[in-house]
Amino acid sequence: MAAPMAVPPFVIRTAKTTDATAIGALLRTCYTDGLKADYHPNVLAAALPIITQPKESLIRSGTYFVGDSGESHLVASGGWSWHGPVGGVAPRDTAHLRHVVVSLDYMRRGIGRVLLDHIFASARAQGVRRLICTSTITAAGFYEAMGFECRGDVALTLGPGLGFPAVQLVYDL
Template sequence: MAETTTIRIATLSDLAAVDALLARAYPRLLAKHYPPSLRVMAVPHLARAQPALLASGRYYLAVNGTGQVLGAGGWSPSRRKEHADIRHFVTDDRHVRRGIGREIMERIFADVKAAGIARLDCLATRMAVPFYGAMGFAELGPVRINLGPGIDFPAVRMQRTL
């Protein structure tokens, strides 16, 4: 990476910074893979920080030396025993391909393993499939996520065994 980043656990006090990151990055990152009409409807649902996730102790931020949030992502235990779900993963669109997402994911892998969980599941946006593939996730197939009335968002179900 060009600049030093630190991975830390998010707190509720990070809500505004994560909201700003999601609102800025998602529209730009999704632009090449989803039509404008879908983005206009979907981004307001996708680009909101989730307070319960930020307070869970399982959501991480990559921050630079000035405290700017360059990436975020976390995990939650699944309803299925020994499974966990990747949650709300994003890298600042101005800082992609610099190892930030990898650093966050490696922290998730370590913490999930320590929790005794053997498998990670995720619903990846089309643009994120190559990243998850590089992190050892296998594609299980396309899915549609219902974000609200008339908003079915295409994604790809992926999974990794730890």
Template sequence: MTARSAERTAFEVRPARPSDLARLDALFARAYPRLLKADYPPSILVTAVPLLARAQPRLLASGTYYVAETGEGRLVAAGGWSRRRDGRGEVRHVVTDDRLVRQGLGRAVLTRVLDAAALSGIDEMRCLSTRTAVPFYASLGFEEVGPVDMPLAPGITFPAVAMRRRM
């Protein structure tokens, strides 16, 4: 099925499990380069994106990271949140299958994230968005704070956009 298909993908949002690691790695590795291609130069796609496109085992085990899974067991979106030291929430490592964008998958995962954070007493969420995802986050009530360079490794940074949302 393509993103232009009139038929929606059936899915369930559930907490991630450590056993989801390999399938999430595959989703990140396939989706990030394709989704970010229009907004980042090849040098960023070659150096920074491979560092970003990896699932984080600690995050998967946190209980605050969620996946959208089809009835066939395919992971098609993911995202989560963490509590920051300042008491605010931070959106973490969001991805949607590049072949299934604009079908409500990312929105369903982020709605689950925002609801869980609110239930935990978070009154403000922050995120470091890719340039590509700024309109998506804005549609969920986030506002731009400004551009940031996210350090990934010595000599490698990723240009992102800091955003925030009152809960």
């Protein structure tokens, strides 16, 4: 096994529409390679084309962020929105954590914690008191370590007849 790569200097900044290609590449790598241990290949084959596409509305929302180490080399991305991953509404003080990923090369080095702290501060500033997270099975342990409370297994509906196994978690800000 190769030695882990040193974490490059990076800044957390608000995502821009020009980041869409780099965000898409990060999502594809993280989800395609990172979810293999917890999901059947058939589930991934159906879900990856959907979950690896960056959402333009999310990127333009002002509440989606990237960890940029320079020249649009992204080490992480993620944010929050008032709407859940499949739509719907919640109480005005409740929002949804959205598409949080850290480059597989730099996992377990504190980047995810830095990004979540930034997301928490942004959400608090907008009056959010509770974040709902619909997590992959793979990432649920990370969120629990960050203080999220597990509410149980769910199936995220990605399309007609396409349910994606996930875990529902909440975090009170």
